[in-house]
Amino acid sequence: MKLSTSLILSTLTLAVGGAFAADAPVIGLITKTETNPFFVKMKEGAQQEAKKAGAKLMTATGKKDGDTASQITALENMAAAGAKTILITSTGDAIIPTVKKVQAKGVQVIALDSPFDGADALFATDNYKAGVLIGQYAKAALGAKPAKIAMLDLFPGHPVGAQRHNGFMTGFGLKANGATSNELSSTPETVCAGDTDGNQAKGQTAMENCLQKNPDINVVYTINEPAAAGAYNALKKAGKEKGVIIVSVDGGCQGVKDTAAGKIAATSQQYPLKMASMGVAAGVEYAKTGKKVSGYTDTGVTLIAAKAVAGVDSKDTKVGLDLCWGKK
C-alpha cells in the first residue's frame, strides 16, 4: 500500500515537472518523512531557494523513519524525470546501490543532515560539535561540584546519536570517542544511560529509572528536545527539577520555548533550512557549469541558552526563537 501511494505521489510530481521549461535546472528533494517539522522547514528552504534561482523542485518523502523503499523509488523516478541533482536525507544505507545507479547516469546526489557512503557531498550539522557545545555549557554551569551525569540516548549504533553523546562528553572534559565512532563512551561520571528513541514518553521512563539508580544525578544529556521534555517531567515528579541541568540538541521552536521556560538549560540549534537552500544552490551550479560540489559543509550550529555562563559563547532564547524551525 505504501509503495503504490509513493508511486502515485512521484508520478504526480513528475507530471507537474513536465509542464516546466526545459531550461530550468531540475532538482529533487527526498526527505525522511512528510510531517516532521525539521523536514517541513527543509522543504520550505528548498522551495524558496528554487524560486529565487528559477529552478524546478520535485519533492518526495518516505512514510516514516526507515522507509528506504519509498526513497529508492523516488531516486529512480526523479532521475528518470530529468533531475540533475537530488538532495536526500537518507533514512538507511539500503539506498546506497540506487544512489550509485543514478550517479552513473550523471546525477549529482547530495546528502542532507544524515551522512551515507558514496554521496557527492554532505550538508549537515556537525553533530559532534553540537554535543561539544552543550557539554562545555553544562560543565561551566555545574562549576566545581562533582558531576553525576545521566545520558539519555537515541538507540544503539546510530551515528548521530553517538556523535552528540561523545561530543557532549568531550565538551564536558571527559574522555570519549571521536566524531567518527558509532559507539557510546562512558566514564565513572556518566552514572546512568538509557535509550529514548528520541521520544518523550521513553525519555521520561529512562530518566525515572536513572533517578532510581542514582538519586543525586545533577546533569542530564538528552539526544533531542522531546526526550528532554520527558526527562524534565520525571525530575519534576521527583521534586528534583530545580537542581539538575538538562541539555539537548535540535533548536526546534518547542524546544527553544522549553529553554526559555527553564526546563532545558541549553540546546544546540541546527538549521535544516540552510541545508536545503545550500543544496539547491549546489544543484543550480551543477546544472549551469557542470561543476559538482564535494566534501562536507557544516551548516552551522548555535548554542541557545536562557542564562549565559562564563567562558561559553551562547545566544539567548529570543535569537533562538527567531531562527527556530517548527510552529512558532
Added chain:
Amino acid sequence: MNASKRAIPWGALGPWIALAITCLFFTVQTERFLSGTNLSLVLQQVMVVGVLAIGQSLIILTAGIDLSCGMVMALGGVVMTKFAVDLGLNPYLALACGLGVAVAFGLLNGLLVTRMKLPPFIVTLGTLNIAFAITQIYSEAQTITDLPEAMTVLGNTFNLGSTEVSYGTVAMLALYALAWFVLRETAPGRHLYAVGNNPEAARLTGINVDKVLVIVYALAGLFYGIAAMLSVARTGVGDPNAGQTDNLDAITAVVLGGTSLFGGRGIILGSLVGAVIVGVFRNGLTLMGVASVYQTLITGILVILAVAADQMSRKGVR
C-alpha cells in the same frame, strides 16, 4: 477449553513464575530494585501498554490481531488534547471525544473484519496507517502542551504507606480485574472464548459471531482510548509520536502472558504479567547499568520461550 473446570492449567502459571524469578534476580543484583517507590514506578511505566494489552488480549482471544492499537491511542490522545487546548472544550468533553474517536476506529476495524470478511492482520495494517496519517496531519507533528489539570489527574499519586501510587496504576489494575471477571464469569465472556476457539461451532450453538467480533473490536478501541488518557496524564502532553512501538509491545505483553495467538485460550491477567515483565527488565537492567540493547535481546528470547511453552502445554492437553 472446558470453562466449567475451575482447575488452573499449568500454562497459566508460567508467566507468574517467570515474573517471580525475574524479580528475585534483580533483588539479588541491586538493592534499589525491591523498594515501594521503584515498583510503583515500574507499574506507572507499563500502565499504558498494560491497558492497550487488555484490548489486544480480547482481540487475540478471538483469533484476531490488532496492529493499529498504538496509532489509535496516539490519535485519541491528540484529539482529546487538541480539543481541550485549541478548541477550549471542557476537559471532560474533550476526553470523551478522544475516547469516541478511538472507539470509532475500533468499530471500523470490527466492521471491516466481519462485513468485508478481511483478515484482521490486513485490516488493522491499513487502519494503522490511516490513524497515523490523520494524527500527524491534524497535530501538524507538534506536541500539544499546557493541558488543563483535569487531563493529568490520573498521573497524580496518593500515598499507600510510604509509597506513592498513581491513580492511573489503580485504574489499570481495576480494568484488568473487571475484564478478568467478565471473561471468566459472564456469558458474553464465554461467547468470546467460544468464537475464538471455533467460530463455526459457536455459530451453530446460536452465538451471533459477527456481533461478538464487532463488539470486541469496538471495546478494544475504548481501551486504546483509555490508554491514551493514561499516556496524556503520565507525560503531560498530547504527543503525536506516542505509541509507535506500543503496537508490538502490546502484542508482546499478550504473548508473554500465555494467550495463544490462535485464539480461544488465555487468561487476561497473563497480559498484565507480560507487560510488567518487560517493564521490570527495562528497570532492572538500567539499575544494574547494563546496556539497553540487552533488554531487546532478552525480550525477544522471552517471547520465543512463551510461545514455545504455550505450544507444549497445548500438546499436553490433547
